[in-house]
Amino acid sequence: MIQSVLFAGVGHLAQSGSGCLGPNGTSITGLCTSDNSLHMPVAYRSILPMLVLFIGALVLLLVSALLSKRSRPGLYPVLSTAVGLAALVASVWEWYDVGNRGVSTIGGQIFYDRFSVFFGVVVSVTVVLASLVSDSYLRREGLDGVEAYALILLAGTGAVLMAEAAGLIMLFLGLEIMSIALYVMAAYHRRRTESGEAGFKYFILGSFSSAIFLYGVALTYGATGSTRFQDIAGYLARNTLVHDGVLLAGMALLIVGLGFKVAAVPFHFWTPDVYQGSPTPFTGYMAALAKAAGFAGLLRTLTGALSSQQANWRPVIWLIAVLTLLIGSVMAIAQRDLKRMMAYSSISQAGYVLVGLQAGSAAGTAGSLFYLFTYAFVIVGTFAVLGLIQGPGEARNDLGAIRGLARRRPGLAMAMLVFLLAQAGVPLTSGFLAKFYVIEASVQRGQYPLAIIAMLAAAIAAFFYLRIALLMYAGEGEAAGPAPALEPAGGGAEAAGEAAGEAFVADGALTAGLQPVPSLDGATATLTWEPPPEERIAIPPAVAATLAICVVFTIAAGVSSPIIDFARHATAMI
Amino acid sequence: MTAALLAAATGSGAHLAHASAWAVFGVGAALILTGAFGVVLLRNPVHSALMLVITLIGVALEFIDESADFLAAVQIIVYAGAIVILFLFVIMFLAVDRREPAAPEPTRAQRPLAVLLGLVALAELLILSRVQHWSSGAHHVAGSLKGGEDVQKLGESIFTRYLLPFEMTAALLVIAVVAAVVLSRRHGRVAAEMSPAEQEEATLR
Amino acid sequence: MEQYLPIVLLLALVVGFSVASAIGSRLLAPKRRTGAKEGPYESGIVPRYSPAARFPVRFYLVAMIFIIFDIEVVFLYPWAVMYRQLWTFGLAEMAAFAIVVFIAFAYLVSNGALDWGPRQRTGGRPPADLARSTAATVRRVPRPEELIERAGPEPRPLEPDGAPGGAPPRQAQPA
Numbered sequence: 001m002i003q004s005v006l007f008a009g010v011g012h013l014a015q016s017g018s019g020c021l022g023p024n025g026t027s028i029t030g031l032c033t034s035d036n037s038l039h040m041p042v043a044y045r046s047i048l049p050m051l052v053l054f055i056g057a058l059v060l061l062l063v064s065a066l067l068s069k070r071s072r073p074g075l076y077p078v079l080s081t082a083v084g085l086a087a088l089v090a091s092v093w094e095w096y097d098v099g100n101r102g103v104s105t106i107g108g109q110i111f112y113d114r115f116s117v118f119f120g121v122v123v124s125v126t127v128v129l130a131s132l133v134s135d136s137y138l139r140r141e142g143l144d145g146v147e148a149y150a151l152i153l154l155a156g157t158g159a160v161l162m163a164e165a166a167g168l169i170m171l172f173l174g175l176e177i178m179s180i181a182l183y184v185m186a187a188y189h190r191r192r193t194e195s196g197e198a199g200f201k202y203f204i205l206g207s208f209s210s211a212i213f214l215y216g217v218a219l220t221y222g223a224t225g226s227t228r229f230q231d232i233a234g235y236l237a238r239n240t241l242v243h244d245g246v247l248l249a250g251m252a253l254l255i256v257g258l259g260f261k262v263a264a265v266p267f268h269f270w271t272p273d274v275y276q277g278s279p280t281p282f283t284g285y286m287a288a289l290a291k292a293a294g295f296a297g298l299l300r301t302l303t304g305a306l307s308s309q310q311a312n313w314r315p316v317i318w319l320i321a322v323l324t325l326l327i328g329s330v331m332a333i334a335q336r337d338l339k340r341m342m343a344y345s346s347i348s349q350a351g352y353v354l355v356g357l358q359a360g361s362a363a364g365t366a367g368s369l370f371y372l373f374t375y376a377f378v379i380v381g382t383f384a385v386l387g388l389i390q391g392p393g394e395a396r397n398d399l400g401a402i403r404g405l406a407r408r409r410p411g412l413a414m415a416m417l418v419f420l421l422a423q424a425g426v427p428l429t430s431g432f433l434a435k436f437y438v439i440e441a442s443v444q445r446g447q448y449p450l451a452i453i454a455m456l457a458a459a460i461a462a463f464f465y466l467r468i469a470l471l472m473y474a475g476e477g478e479a480a481g482p483a484p485a486l487e488p489a490g491g492g493a494e495a496a497g498e499a500a501g502e503a504f505v506a507d508g509a510l511t512a513g514l515q516p517v518p519s520l521d522g523a524t525a526t527l528t529w530e531p532p533p534e535e536r537i538a539i540p541p542a543v544a545a546t547l548a549i550c551v552v553f554t555i556a557a558g559v560s561s562p563i564i565d566f567a568r569h570a571t572a573m574i
Numbered sequence: 575m576t577a578a579l580l581a582a583a584t585g586s587g588a589h590l591a592h593a594s595a596w597a598v599f600g601v602g603a604a605l606i607l608t609g610a611f612g613v614v615l616l617r618n619p620v621h622s623a624l625m626l627v628i629t630l631i632g633v634a635l636e637f638i639d640e641s642a643d644f645l646a647a648v649q650i651i652v653y654a655g656a657i658v659i660l661f662l663f664v665i666m667f668l669a670v671d672r673r674e675p676a677a678p679e680p681t682r683a684q685r686p687l688a689v690l691l692g693l694v695a696l697a698e699l700l701i702l703s704r705v706q707h708w709s710s711g712a713h714h715v716a717g718s719l720k721g722g723e724d725v726q727k728l729g730e731s732i733f734t735r736y737l738l739p740f741e742m743t744a745a746l747l748v749i750a751v752v753a754a755v756v757l758s759r760r761h762g763r764v765a766a767e768m769s770p771a772e773q774e775e776a777t778l779r
Numbered sequence: 780m781e782q783y784l785p786i787v788l789l790l791a792l793v794v795g796f797s798v799a800s801a802i803g804s805r806l807l808a809p810k811r812r813t814g815a816k817e818g819p820y821e822s823g824i825v826p827r828y829s830p831a832a833r834f835p836v837r838f839y840l841v842a843m844i845f846i847i848f849d850i851e852v853v854f855l856y857p858w859a860v861m862y863r864q865l866w867t868f869g870l871a872e873m874a875a876f877a878i879v880v881f882i883a884f885a886y887l888v889s890n891g892a893l894d895w896g897p898r899q900r901t902g903g904r905p906p907a908d909l910a911r912s913t914a915a916t917v918r919r920v921p922r923p924e925e926l927i928e929r930a931g932p933e934p935r936p937l938e939p940d941g942a943p944g945g946a947p948p949r950q951a952q953p954a
Contacts, residue, residue: 038730038733038734038861038864038865038866038868038869039865039868040733040734040735040737040868042737047738054745057748058748058879058882061748061752061882061883061885061886062882062885062886064886064889065882065885065886065888065889066889106737106738107734107735107736107737107738108735109735109736109737109738109739110738147752147755147756150748150752151749151752151756154745154748154749154752157745158745161742169736169739170738170739173739173742173743173746174742176746177742177745177746177749180746180749180750180753181749183753184749184752184753184756184757187756187757188756190759199757594783594784594787595783597787598783598786598787601787601790635786638783638786639783644856644857647853647856648853651849651852651853651856652849652850652853655849656845656846656849656850659842659845659846660842660846663834663838663839663842666834667834667836667838667839725856725857725860726857726860726861728857729857729858729860729861729865730861730864732854732857732858733857733858733861733865733868733869733872737872740854740872740876741872741875741876741879743850743854743876744875744876744879744880745879747846747847747850747879747880747883748879748882748883750843750846750847751843751847751883751884751886751887752883752886754839754840754842754843754887755840755886755887755890758836758837758839758840
């Protein structure tokens with residue numbers, strides 16, 4: 001049966017092909033038209049960063065196929081970083097090339113505008129940072145190989161594609177490319193069961209959300225007759241839908257599908273497990289990339305194609321934003337695992353971007369873009385620090401692991417402090433300005449309750465950010481104590497000791513005085529268990545450089561304005 | 575050619591065409607149902623997977639009956655070929671190619687609930703089909719494609735308007751390949767390259 | 780629609796032949812079943828059930844090779860139909876797709892997707908520990924007096940879990 005089908009096709013070709021050998025030959029059958037060279041101009045310049053990332057990934061794979069195994073262990077991170085830098089250069093070139101105009105290219109599948117280019121820059125930067133950070137971690141865990149970097153580049157390809165998408169089909173394809181690469185990255189640590197579990201959970205739930213998104217695409221297409229953003233916007237501008245059930249259902253499903261990717265609250269359940277289980281540098285990359293690309297998709301869909309439906313989607317986003325802000329902040333306080341805590345923190349951070357989206361104005365979009373750009377540096381840096389202090393095999397991710405970091409590694413603690421303050425929204429960091437811009441945009445639209453809730457959430461979140469910060473600097477008090485602290489053994493006893501330590505930290509913060517270390521039962525203390533303050537954390541140069549970049553950027557973006565101007569120019573969507 | 579001869583032999587071409595269309599539909603439907611029942615009822619997972627092939631071939635037959643040649647080809651190449659092959663691979667990796675004892679169901683009310691939900695979904699669809707007034711901008715595609723023409727139209731779309739999505743599908747394939755390599759790799763490195771602690775860990779796993 | 784009649788005829792032929800051969804072989808084949816014939820060996824322990832046959836997951840890479848080219852074929856089909864109209868443009872685009880798929884293929888092969896034998900990658904080292912012998916491998920059970928002797932005068936080291944030490948140290952890894 002299959003053969004008959006295939007032969008039917010081939011037969012057609014042979015039959016008609018005889019009539020038109022040249023490009024201008026006349027046709028005998030209907031298959032060859034007189035002007036029979038179907039051709040579509042491909043504006044390669046409009047997809048340059050994406051092409052660079054994709055071809056870079058292919059080059060990496062090809063190099064690994066041609067070289068013998070393990071001949072050049074340090075080659076791949078260097079190549080990957082170079083590819084990321086090349087994509088950055090391409091993006092910057094595009095920024096000046098495209099100017100303030102915007103066109104849809106390549107068969108109307110791609111938007112070439114500053115919004116696209118902005119995300120090209122964000123993704124390229126994230127790729128560079130992640131490549132620099134991952135190398136030492138992967139070597140420490142014995143996981144180094146070409147696959148990690150190929151996946152980083154491919155996920156970046158998908159993310160750029162999502163931001164450039166001029167239609168729901170392209171958006172879905174970008175979403176899948178990015179997501180599937182991220183699923184594999186979550187499961188990358190072969191010897192950690194948690195990593196496999198994280199990848200599996202992310203894959204199952206992510207596929208589910210992709211299906212929901214696809215259903216949304218189908219319904220939106222059914223309601224508007226097109227999957228291209230321009231056509232959808234045009235149709236909705238020309239027609240007023242009296243019974244818009246299909247469109248609303250489609251819109252809701254699109255919001256759910258993309259809300260999952262950015263970890264907005266009713267769809268956030270995967271986040272803590274996945275962030276906790278994934279290899280630490282990949283967690284940072286995942287947080288920065290998936291949020292940026294997911295919000296790019298949301299902005300394109302809601303403020304672009306469905307801007308005429310603002311009255312319908314703004315209340316929904318309002319609710320999601322409030323839930324995301326509050327639940328993310330409150331749940332983070334209860335966490336005892338640093339990576340889990342950062343997962344909830346990233347959920348609450350997504351809430352602020354949603355506040356900017358909810359404004360539905362150019363100022364709100366600019367605020368969201370600024371937020372995403374600065375957050376990429378902060379979160380990659382945060383997880384880089386966590387990756388260093390957790391020790392081989394990701395042995396320690398609990399809060400105790402970071403205690404006394406300031407004494408062991410003052411520079412590292414300083415960098416972490418900057419990232420924490422930025423996430424808490426303290427002035428003179430990028431986080432403050434980011435929160436300020438989105439809340440300002442919200443206030444401009446008269447959303448006072450939302451603005452107040454956002455500030456309340458910031459206050460709640462400040463509690464656990466400052467707790468980590470105090471824990472880092474609390475070690476000095478311990479060191480000044482008369483005797484080295486003996487850590488209790490056993491799970492329950494350790495938790496008790498942890499609590500005691502924290503109580504001590506809180507006291508220290510309040511009274512700024514020295515208190516004796518809470519006495520612990522010496523009989524249960526072990527001599528083999530090494531107390532963490534004595535460990536020496538090695539900081540590889542690449543990570544140090546990355547942290548320096550992130551810190552400098554976080555502070556620079558917090559005191560000067562070029563980045564927000566960059567974001568404001570990038571709101572010029574088609 | 576055979577068909578033409580047969581039609582000439584029987585004399586009434588139009589009548590036969592009508593009857594043969596029904597016959598093709600009937601055969602396709604019978605194949606689909608046979609396969610579907612086989613998938614559910616057979617105990618051996620490998621047999622179930624093979625019955626799935628029968629279902630998919632039946633679906634392909636129905637596609638041909640509707641002049642959707644390309645879909646029929648995709649049905650055979652992708653579903654009967656790739657998907658079932660993957661099923662079989664997974665069945666063999668997990669070594670479940672034996673008669674499985676009926677496992678206790680995790681949720682007791684699973685089956686009645688499934689029936690109930692199915693009925694609800696059916697009722698919902700029927701009600702929705704009666705509701706006429708939801709606005710929809712979808713173009714009404716009328717008329718049938720003659721055999722072969724749909725491939726042409728699809729080719730035209732894929733290689734012009736949807737060129738970039740087509741090319742980027744290759745990225746998905748590359749990711750699938752890298753993912754397979756990453757996930758199918760053995761735990762850790764070769765034993766000789768491991769430190770004693772790692773060897774210990776690998777042994778315990 | 781009469782053009783589908785050959786398919787129906789072919790189908791009938793296929794079904795008829797397979798059914799006929801199945802029935803025919805059942806009728807014609809001599810069947811004398813004995814326990815010895817059914818068993819896998821003529822002597823030894825009669826297995827109660829056949830062991831599960833598991834493939835190493837590495838063979839999944841072979842499935843991947845099949846999948847990527849299978850998907851490529853799906854795109855080749857409309858391309859072949861449209862080839863004359865697309866001409867060099869189509870050729871270039873299809874070539875780009877094929878190159879990407881080929882790189883994935885090369886990467887798969889370099890990862891041993893086609894190495895079906897046992898793994899030879901021991902990096903120049905002998906495949907097994909040369910010090911391994913029966914004496915080293917077979918676990919030696921200490922006699923009671925040895926245990927007492929070992930746990931005797933010297934202080935036992937404290938184990939991390941607080942359990943008293945003195946369990947006999949493992950002599951060898953289980954194979």
